Amino acid sequence: MDIKLIAPPLKHILSRYLRDAWLILTIVTLTMALGAVSAIAAPYLFSRLIDQIEASPVGTWLVAAFMAYAILMGLSFAFQRAAGFLTFMTSESLNFVTATSFFERLIDKSSDFFLDHNPTEIQSAEAKGEEALNIVVQFALAALLPASVQVLLSLVLLGNVLSLDIALIVVVYGISYIALVYYASKVTRKHLDAAIEASQDSSKFIGNAIGAMDTLRQFNSSVWMTGQFANRQSAALKGWQRYAMAHVNFTILFGLSLTLQFAVTLWLLVPRVAAGELTIGDLVLFNTLLLQLNMPFQMLGQAIQQIAQSYSRFLPFARMWQAPEHETIENPVSLTLENGQVRFRNVGFRYANGRGVQDADFTADRGAITYITGDTGAGKSTLFKLLLKSMQPQTGRIEVDGIDLGKISRKDWFTAVAAVPQDIVLLNDTLATNIVLGRPFDHARMRRAATRAAILDFIDGLDEGFDTVVGERGLKLSGGERQRIAIARALYADPAIVLLDEASSALDAETEKDIMDQLRRICDQVTIIAITHRLSVIAPNDNVVHIAPDMS
Numbered sequence: 214m215d216i217k218l219i220a221p222p223l224k225h226i227l228s229r230y231l232r233d234a235w236l237i238l239t240i241v242t243l244t245m246a247l248g249a250v251s252a253i254a255a256p257y258l259f260s261r262l263i264d265q266i267e268a269s270p271v272g273t274w275l276v277a278a279f280m281a282y283a284i285l286m287g288l289s290f291a292f293q294r295a296a297g298f299l300t301f302m303t304s305e306s307l308n309f310v311t312a313t314s315f316f317e318r319l320i321d322k323s324s325d326f327f328l329d330h331n332p333t334e335i336q337s338a339e340a341k342g343e344e345a346l347n348i349v350v351q352f353a354l355a356a357l358l359p360a361s362v363q364v365l366l367s368l369v370l371l372g373n374v375l376s377l378d379i380a381l382i383v384v385v386y387g388i389s390y391i392a393l394v395y396y397a398s399k400v401t402r403k404h405l406d407a408a409i410e411a412s413q414d415s416s417k418f419i420g421n422a423i424g425a426m427d428t429l430r431q432f433n434s435s436v437w438m439t440g441q442f443a444n445r446q447s448a449a450l451k452g453w454q455r456y457a458m459a460h461v462n463f464t465i466l467f468g469l470s471l472t473l474q475f476a477v478t479l480w481l482l483v484p485r486v487a488a489g490e491l492t493i494g495d496l497v498l499f500n501t502l503l504l505q506l507n508m509p510f511q512m513l514g515q516a517i518q519q520i521a522q523s524y525s526r527f528l529p530f531a532r533m534w535q536a537p538e539h540e541t542i543e544n545p546v547s548l549t550l551e552n553g554q555v556r557f558r559n560v561g562f563r564y565a566n567g568r569g570v571q572d573a574d575f576t577a578d579r580g581a582i583t584y585i586t587g588d589t590g591a592g593k594s595t596l597f598k599l600l601l602k603s604m605q606p607q608t609g610r611i612e613v614d615g616i617d618l619g620k621i622s623r624k625d626w627f628t629a630v631a632a633v634p635q636d637i638v639l640l641n642d643t644l645a646t647n648i649v650l651g652r653p654f655d656h657a658r659m660r661r662a663a664t665r666a667a668i669l670d671f672i673d674g675l676d677e678g679f680d681t682v683v684g685e686r687g688l689k690l691s692g693g694e695r696q697r698i699a700i701a702r703a704l705y706a707d708p709a710i711v712l713l714d715e716a717s718s719a720l721d722a723e724t725e726k727d728i729m730d731q732l733r734r735i736c737d738q739v740t741i742i743a744i745t746h747r748l749s750v751i752a753p754n755d756n757v758v759h760i761a762p763d764m765s
């Protein structure tokens with residue numbers, strides 16, 4: 214059992230859930246317990262009343278007592294139904310807690326996490342986790358609790374009214390039944406895990422395919438992709454079939470143990486009725502109780518099985534939950550920028566494949582744009598990833614106004630720095646939302662940022678202006694428009710440092726010059742570092758840093 218893997222998310226989510234939903238959970242628990250008590254009280258009363266019919270003529274009190282029995286039956290039914298719906302209500306608040314906790318956790322994941330997992334796969338793991346937790350809580354409330362109360366009360370009655378040996382047989386049967394369920398769940402778990410892994414793999418595949426749908430069509434790869442998807446789905450299906458069949462193999466054992474329980478008990482009981490030691494009412498009570506006792510054992514068994522299934526379902530969720538997060542900095546140094554100087558001191562970083570960047574050593578000051586140039590694959594974007602704290606330098610260090618970047622908190626740093634990446638990511642929302650991105654809204658600021666990014670005239674010319682929705686990943690805009698929106702976004706909050714990674718590569722020469730001239734005008738107040746392949750954008754006064762590929 215990967216207890217270390219599942220314990221932290223379980224603890225976090227369930228404790229938050231108990232805090233939020235304790236009142237409704239208490240009401241559900243009470244309703245369940247009352248339902249279970251009345252379910253036992255009713256047959257007990259009935260068996261005693263039956264014996265009264267034999268012993269005395271039917272009087273009004275006996276009729277009234279039978280009416281009480283009818284009321285008890287109704288109450289038991291009503292309590293159980295009410296508890297069912299109340300439990301359903303609690304499951305929605307559990308979903309809320311699970312989804313929001315998972316999302317909060319995702320926000321802090323390291324950048325690598327999003328290179329390894331696509332959105333569909335993440336969504337699928339989240340949904341499986343939600344389902345798993347729900348099953349556990351629902352079963353704990355709707356099965357384990359009332360079943361345990363019922364088993365306990367029925368046993369007390371059996372022991373008191375009938376005999377201890379019968380109660381003992383029931384206990385032995387119940388324990389064997391539950392042990393058998395546990396064993397069956399353990400034996401079949403490998404099939405369950407395989408099925409869930411395969412379905413998770415399938416979700417990852419869907420995410421990949423959706424991201425590349427147009428490309429796949431254009432290369433006539435749809436048939437190949439459909440085949441690949443069917444293979445993954447069929448691996449999941451086979452896993453589920455093996456799991457179900459493995460359980461079917463156990464059914465004969467379950468049938469045998471039930472037969473044994475009834476046979477042995479009746480074999481002991483019937484002669485006692487014949488000898489007058491037990492009444493017919495006792496026999497009726499026994500039969501009802503035995504049936505009722507088996508029901509909670511079955512519920513308990515089902516709960517164990519469901520919990521075992523939920524455990525496997527919860528694993529992809531727990532793995533994502535536990536994946537490394539961005540490092541948090543102990544005792545960060547507070548950042549007050551004066552000169553906005555960014556200095557790389559012999560910075561080096563190698564990915565696991567050995568590629569990356571070595572010995573980057575340069576200074577970016579205000580007063581001119583600092584251009585980083587170098588061959589493709591030289592490590593220019595890697596330097597930006599280090600500057601944006603997606604990872605830490607393995608050698609050397611980056612300083613900002615003399616402070617080690619590693620000691621500056623992410624929050625402080627991202628207030629000072631703004632980046633325009635190579636691959637622009639826009640939300641499927643309005644232009645205004647994409648520029649402001651949750652920061653305090655200021656109309657004048659937004660227009661000024663759009664002017665500096667040379668996109669204001671374009672936006673004003675749209676029917677819906679800043680309220681125009683940009684489509685999935687911003688694909689209703691051209692590449693150049695997307696880049697300019699991203700530049701406006703970077704400039705919106707007047708950052709102290711701006712990083713541009715090939716930020717003007719999709720622009721025509723005139724627009725590019727326009728934007729770079731706008732930026733040159735503010736480069737006395739803002740440190741600007743730009744990666745470019747186009748040497749034509751570099752002006753004589755700009756600072757040029759050439760990065761050589763890592764040859765070691």
Ligand SMILES: Nc1ncnc2c1ncn2[C@@H]1O[C@H](COP(=O)(O)OP(=O)(O)OP(=O)(O)O)[C@@H](O)[C@H]1O
Nearest residue numbers: 564565566568569588589590591592593594595596
């Ligand atoms: N996440 C990653 N995992 C492994 N290797 C990587 C990763 N990202 C980049 N690399 C490798 O590190 C090297 C430097 O990549 P980087 O993207 O920094 O180069 P670049 O100079 O920006 O290239 P380009 O000009 O083509 O954008 C390349 O050889 C690249 O294959």
